[in-house]
Structures are given as structure tokens and as C-alpha cells.
Amino acid sequence: MDHSFGSVWTREPRAAKSPTLSRAQIVRAAVELLDAEGSEALSMRRLGARLGAGATSIYWHVANKDQLLELVLDEVYGExxxxxxxxxxxxxxxxxxxxxxxxxxxxxxxxxxxIGTTPALGPNAMRLTDRMLTLFAEAGFQGLDRDYAVSTITSYVTGVTTPEISWQAMMTRAGAGPDEMDAAIRPAVEMVAADYPALLAYYAEYGAVDMSTKRALNFEFGLTCLVDGLAARLERGPDAPRPGLAPRPPSAARSGTAPHSETAARPGTGPRPGNAPADGDGAAV
Structure with missing residues (x-):
């Protein structure tokens, strides 16, 4: 079985036979198609039609759809x-x-x-990974803890945001807004929770907040807890005893971290989450 891997980023550049179509044009058009119609709509034929060119013009720059996905993923990382x-x-x-x-x-x-199925080997992904690892190193994290910190943040962002994307897609199919969908579902929720007074009281209180605000506050709460946890870990070091847990055995694969003067500070000198655009409004951060 052939387990070789061919990335578009290791593909030798090919001089175009004509200046009519560039890689940058292909990537921009692919992103526009994906934004407008979703991943299922992407094909070399559809992309060629959007560009007013044949599929063979696209294959001059990429070997297959997988390599095209590498390009569009890196384009997003560039933002x-x-x-x-x-x-x-x-x-x-x-x-x-x-x-x-x-x-x-x-x-x-x-x-x-x-994300997770398409290799992130492009220049924007490399720049971003290097910047994040450097950021945590300059903060005082050492060894593999730098990588774990980056992974923790990116996993949180994708883990919380992905279900919201699915929910938005469902609302689009139903032709309903977030508050309309919430109002439509609430009677069923109240019915199945009838035997749980505390839960009903919680739903009544929670239902007074609009859905977009709920999701924004939920994201901020979780992110703040994560960053607080990273700061606490940085202050005590990774191998310090953990309350209620047995001491972690020494490991050559781990390395300690030194306390950092900034760990006690709350965020406030830079952009605050409360100043971020509303979820899903398409505004740049």
C-alpha cells in the first residue's frame, strides 16, 4: 500500500502556459464559492465555471481537490x-x-x-504556529507545554464554535432567526423538563437573554477560564502537586515552567472580549 503524501506546498511550481489564470485567482474564487454554497458545492468543474476556465487550467496549479483544500485552508489562516x-x-x-x-x-x-482532515502546511499556518509558540515561550511556558497551550486554545475555539455553525446552518434551512428558533423550541423544552423545577427556573432565567448574547457570553466565560488556568499553571509550574490528585511522576518528556510576573494580571491592557464583534456578524477582529 502506498502511504506517500503529496502536499501542494511541496509541489514544484509550474510556469503558467498563459497569464490568464493564477493560483491566487483560483484560491480567491474557491473561497468565494465555499462561502456562498458550502463545502459540498466545491468541485473542479464548478470552480472552473466560476472562473470562466476549464478544469484543466486548475489542474495546472493543483493535482487534485485535496490540494485545493490545502490552499483555501491556508488562505483562512492568513486572516x-x-x-x-x-x-x-x-x-x-x-x-x-x-x-x-x-x-x-x-x-x-x-x-x-x-480542520483536522486537511494538512495545515502552508506559509500562513507555519507563521501562525510559530507566532503562537513564540508567544507562549515569551510568556514563560517551556518545552511541550507551549504546544499544549496552543492546542488547548485552538481546540476550545473550534469545539465551541463548530456546534454554533451547525445551529446556524439549521436555522438557515428552516428560514428562522435565533430568537424565532428559540421560541419555537422552548415549549418542548418546558414540557420535557416539567419534573425538574430547578431546571425550569433556570430555563426561565436563561430564556430572558437573547441567543446571540448567550453564545457570546458562553464563549467568553470558557475562554477566560482557560486563560486563567494557563496562568495558574504557569505560576506554579507543571510538576507542582495538584489539589486532590496524586503527584505527577517525573517525565523526561515534560519540562518545568518558571513563574511569570504577568500571570496574576487580568486582561485589560489590550482588546477585551466585550469589544469583540457580535458572533457571526462577519466583522474582522
Whole structure:
């Protein structure tokens, strides 16, 4: 069985036979098609029609659809910016990155279907990974903890935002807005929760807040807890005893982290989550 892997980023550049179609044009058109119609609509034939060119013109730049997906994924990563620690503290930089990633997903909801299945080997992905690892290193994280910290944040953003994307898609199919959908579902929720007074009281209180605000506050709460946890870990070191848990055995694969003076500070010197655009409004962060 052939397990070789051919990435578009290791493909030797080919000089175009004519200047009518460039890789950049292909990527822009592919992103526009995906934004408008979703991942199921993407095909070389559909893309060629959008560009007014044959599929063979696209194959001159990419070997197959998988390589095209590598290109569009890296295009999305190119929208994300990580602030320098000289401009803001590490906590605020993490907040800014997380919100930028969340808004990019809302602008390009199809990306949730290819994150994790499409290799992120492009220049924008490399730049972003390097910036995030450097950010956590400058904050005081060491060794593999830097990678774990990056993974924790990106996994949280995709994990919370992906179900929201699915919910939005369902609302679009139903032709209903978030508050309309909430009102339609509430009677069924109240019926099945009738035997749980505390739960009913919770739903009544929660139902007074509009759905967009609920989701925004939910995201901010979880992200704040994560960053607080990273700050606490940085302050005590990864191998310090954990309350209620047995001490972790020493491991050569782990390395300690030094306390950092900023860990006690709350975010506030840089962009605050409350100033972020409303979820799904398509505004840049």
C-alpha cells in the first residue's frame, strides 16, 4: 500500500502556459464559492465555471481537490493575526487570537469541515504556529507545554464554535432567526423538563437573554477560564502537586515552567472580549 503524501506546498511550481489564470485567482474564487454554497458545492468543474476556465487550467496549479483544500485552508489562516507581546500582555494576545479565529470561522463556516482532515502546511499556518509558540515561550511556558497551550486554545475555539455553525446552518434551512428558533423550541423544552423545577427556573432565567448574547457570553466565560488556568499553571509550574490528585511522576518528556510576573494580571491592557464583534456578524477582529 502506498502511504506517500503529496502536499501542494511541496509541489514544484509550474510556469503558467498563459497569464490568464493564477493560483491566487483560483484560491480567491474557491473561497468565494465555499462561502456562498458550502463545502459540498466545491468541485473542479464548478470552480472552473466560476472562473470562466476549464478544469484543466486548475489542474495546472493543483493535482487534485485535496490540494485545493490545502490552499483555501491556508488562505483562512492568513486572516489571523497574533499581537506582539511588546504591544499587549500574553493573556490579551491569546484573547485577540481566539476571537480572530472564531470570527474567521463564522466568515468561512465550511472551514470546520476541513480542520483536522486537511494538512495545515502552508506559509500562513507555519507563521501562525510559530507566532503562537513564540508567544507562549515569551510568556514563560517551556518545552511541550507551549504546544499544549496552543492546542488547548485552538481546540476550545473550534469545539465551541463548530456546534454554533451547525445551529446556524439549521436555522438557515428552516428560514428562522435565533430568537424565532428559540421560541419555537422552548415549549418542548418546558414540557420535557416539567419534573425538574430547578431546571425550569433556570430555563426561565436563561430564556430572558437573547441567543446571540448567550453564545457570546458562553464563549467568553470558557475562554477566560482557560486563560486563567494557563496562568495558574504557569505560576506554579507543571510538576507542582495538584489539589486532590496524586503527584505527577517525573517525565523526561515534560519540562518545568518558571513563574511569570504577568500571570496574576487580568486582561485589560489590550482588546477585551466585550469589544469583540457580535458572533457571526462577519466583522474582522
Amino acid at each position: 489571523l493575526v497574533v499581537p506582539d507581546l511588546g504591544e499587549v500582555g500574553w493573556r490579551d494576545a491569546v484573547f485577540a487570537f481566539a476571537y480572530a479565529m472564531r470570527q474567521a470561522i463564522f466568515r468561512h463556516p465550511w472551514v470546520t469541515s476541513i
